[in-house]
Amino acid sequence: xxxxxxxxxxxxxxxxxxxxxxxxxxxxxxxxxxxxxxxxxxxxxxxxxxxxxxxxxxxxxxxxxxxxxxxxxxxxxxxxxxxxxxxxxxxxxxxxxxxxxxxxxxxxxxxxxxxxxxxxxxxxxxxxxxxxxxxxxxxxxxxxxxxxxxxxxxxxxxxxxxxxxxxxxxxxxxxxxxxxxxxxxxxxxxxxxxxxxxxxxxxxxxxxxxxxxxxxxxxxxxxxxxxxxxxxxxxxxxxxxxxxxxxxxxxxxxxxxxxxxxxxxxxxxxxxxxxxxxxxxxxxxxxxxxxxxxxxxxxxxxxxxxxxxxxxxxxxxxxxxxxxxxxxxxxxxxxxxxxxxxxxxxxxxxxxxxxx
Ligand SMILES: [Fe+2]
Numbered sequence: 189x190x191x192x193x194x195x196x197x198x199x200x201x202x203x204x205x206x207x208x209x210x211x212x213x214x215x216x217x218x219x220x221x222x223x224x225x226x227x228x229x230x231x232x233x234x235x236x237x238x239x240x241x242x243x244x245x246x247x248x249x250x251x252x253x254x255x256x257x258x259x260x261x262x263x264x265x266x267x268x269x270x271x272x273x274x275x276x277x278x279x280x281x282x283x284x285x286x287x288x289x290x291x292x293x294x295x296x297x298x299x300x301x302x303x304x305x306x307x308x309x310x311x312x313x314x315x316x317x318x319x320x321x322x323x324x325x326x327x328x329x330x331x332x333x334x335x336x337x338x339x340x341x342x343x344x345x346x347x348x349x350x351x352x353x354x355x356x357x358x359x360x361x362x363x364x365x366x367x368x369x370x371x372x373x374x375x376x377x378x379x380x381x382x383x384x385x386x387x388x389x390x391x392x393x394x395x396x397x398x399x400x401x402x403x404x405x406x407x408x409x410x411x412x413x414x415x416x417x418x419x420x421x422x423x424x425x426x427x428x429x430x431x432x433x434x435x436x437x438x439x440x441x442x443x444x445x446x447x448x449x450x451x452x453x454x455x456x457x458x459x460x461x462x463x464x465x466x467x468x469x470x471x472x473x474x475x476x477x478x479x480x481x482x483x484x485x486x487x488x489x490x491x492x493x494x495x496x497x498x499x500x501x502x503x504x505x506x507x508x509x510x511x512x513x514x515x516x517x518x519x520x521x522x523x524x525x526x527x528x529x530x531x532x533x534x535x536x537x538x539x540x541x542x543x544x
Contacts, residue, residue, distance in 0.1 A: 232256035374398030404434025
């Protein structure tokens with residue numbers, strides 16, 4: 189009974205033998221043809237012509253040849269993107285160590301000294317081809333795993349964004365007058381960051397921070413959040429707890445520590461009259477100063493129970509008026525630039541169409 193291993197042998201490998209001596213080529217063919225598919229050519233030029241239309245798994249290269257010698261052949265093939273990875277074994281009649289060293293430097297895999305001994309030649313070829321199979325298998329596996337990793341990363345990234353947006357949606361759902369507020373604040377904050385020259389990663393972080401800045405509203409009773417009449421002092425005090433509640437909830441997101449910071453300080457004012465800590469100017473963390481501007485902008489450009497979206501000119505004047513009091517001057521001016529460019533006044537809550 190034949191060995192099972194025979195069944196898993198790959199298809200016959202193709203070897204290109206290059207030698208100016210026809211006798212040598214006949215000898216090589218005789219030794220290798222039982223196991224391999226051998227093509228023999230008598231010059232480097234003939235080899236390149238053959239390689240134009242054929243692929244091979246290995247090249248046996250005689251070093252001493254007229255016209256184009258083995259070194260010249262190596263020089264050319266190693267510069268050819270399509271051919272440079274083909275494993276090459278050199279055939280040499282002498283034991284010139286310098287030639288061997290030079291060949292190894294040029295990327296040759298192995299040497300066989302002439303006159304060839306059949307068993308040694310077969311073993312060396314088989315060893316190199318086996319190594320090549322393992323390497324190309326490994327390369328394919330690394331390639332496959334890298335692609336899968338990228339696919340998973342992209343999926344994870346999309347999922348993170350979707351989870352954040354969903355969470356932001358649950359916050360906004362509590363307040364029937366602020367539909368889509370968190371997503372808009374996130375987008376306006378990201379736009380400010382972009383205009384300030386922040387990196388894509390920083391812009392993305394700010395987007396996430398904006399999405400969850402109001403998450404603390406989860407801890408505020410619905411009746412207070414949705415009250416249309418004026419809030420009394422006690423109710424206002426409860427509303428003012430939402431930044432701290434948000435910070436406590438978000439503290440666990442250690443991968444993005446600024447997310448808790450954004451929630452905690454987004455109601456601070458540049459003049460120190462905000463809450464919860466009454467921080468002033470640049471004591472207020474930068475991301476909170478950005479969100480503060482974006483948050484106020486969205487409040488003015490979204491519908492309320494008692495009014496529609498404010499006209500763009502009014503919004504512009506209001507932001508301008510509050511530079512240095514409510515808003516950080518740098519980010520307020522950036523917001524004014526964004527408004528200036530928004531000639532069709534697209535950056536606002538769109539009116540809901542009746543029935544939808
Ligand atoms: Fe808020």
